[in-house]
Amino acid sequence: DAGITQSPRHKVTETGTPVTLRCHQTENHRYMYWYRQxxxxxxxxxxxxxxxxxxDKGEVSDGYSVSRSKTEDFLLTLESATSSQTSVYFCAIRGQPGNEQFFGPGTRLTVL
Amino acid sequence: GQQVMQIPQYQHVQEGEDFTTYCNSSTTLSNIQWYKQRPGGHPVFLIQLVKSGEVKKQKRLTFQFGEAKKNSSLHITATQTTDVGTYFCAGAVFVTGNTPLVFGKGTRLSVIA
Structure with a gap:
């Protein structure tokens, strides 16, 4: 699936702790996205x-930050995790030449 | 901001029945895409429609894009258990090349054998 991996795949953490999720792609795509489901x-x-x-920010950016220092990696950080951030997080890239999106396998995050 | 509404939220059908999900945008779209997500999986791209009134078929799946480019539908003929999953539409409004897709909330399809 377009060479997209996400790590970790599952994580349980406690309220107030910082959490970083990683999205890695191997095909040099310019556009990358973070979604929650x-x-x-x-x-x-x-x-x-x-x-x-x-x-740039999306619809639900409060409490999250991102960084992209290399083309292949897009990091999502929950600065101080809250129970409302318990979710499944998907990373996606935009394919070329069309703008269809290809999704990673997802990270299931539980904040206790 | 732009909104994409999708109905119904859930649909339960007997195997062999037809299924349709509808997508409506508050704004005119540059294109619309459809995705399928199997239970426990990730969304997978199915198709993109670009032209007003466009109709595309993939085996038992028929996709339509409205004449005004504000609505779309996905129709499955004679559902099978392999069709189970959530179907999402996603609309693109071209403002700049960076403008992201807006996803509908999806229609979850259950097929009873």
Whole structure:
């Protein structure tokens, strides 16, 4: 699936701790996205990147930050995790030449 | 901001029945995409529609894009248990090349054998 991996795949953490999720791609795609998926809410965009060091906020960016220092890696950080951030997180890249998206396998995060 | 509404939220069908999910945008779209997510899996791209009134078929799946480019539908003929999953539409409004897709909330399809 477009060479996208996410790590970790599962994580349980405690409220107030910082958490970093990693998305790694091997095909030099320019655009990368972070979504969260919750029952009844579908896929909601957190942040996205359109190049190294170029990022922008999505619909639900509060409490999250991102960094992209290399083309292949897009990091999502929960600065101080809260129970409302318990979710499944998907990373995606935009394919070329069309703008279809290819998703990673997801990270299931539980904040206790 | 742009919204993409998808109905129904859930659909339960007997195997062999047809299924349709509808997608409506608050704004005119540049294109619309459809994705399928199997239970426990990740969304997988199915198709993209670009032209007004466009109709595309993939075996038992028929995708339509409305004349005004504000709505779309996915129709599955004679559902099978392999069709189980959540179907998402995603709309693109071209503002700049960076403008992201907006996803509908999805329709979860259950197929009873």
């Amino acid at each position: 919750d029952p009844g809410h579908g896929l909601r965009l957190i942040h996205y990147s359109y190049g190294v060091k170029d990022t």
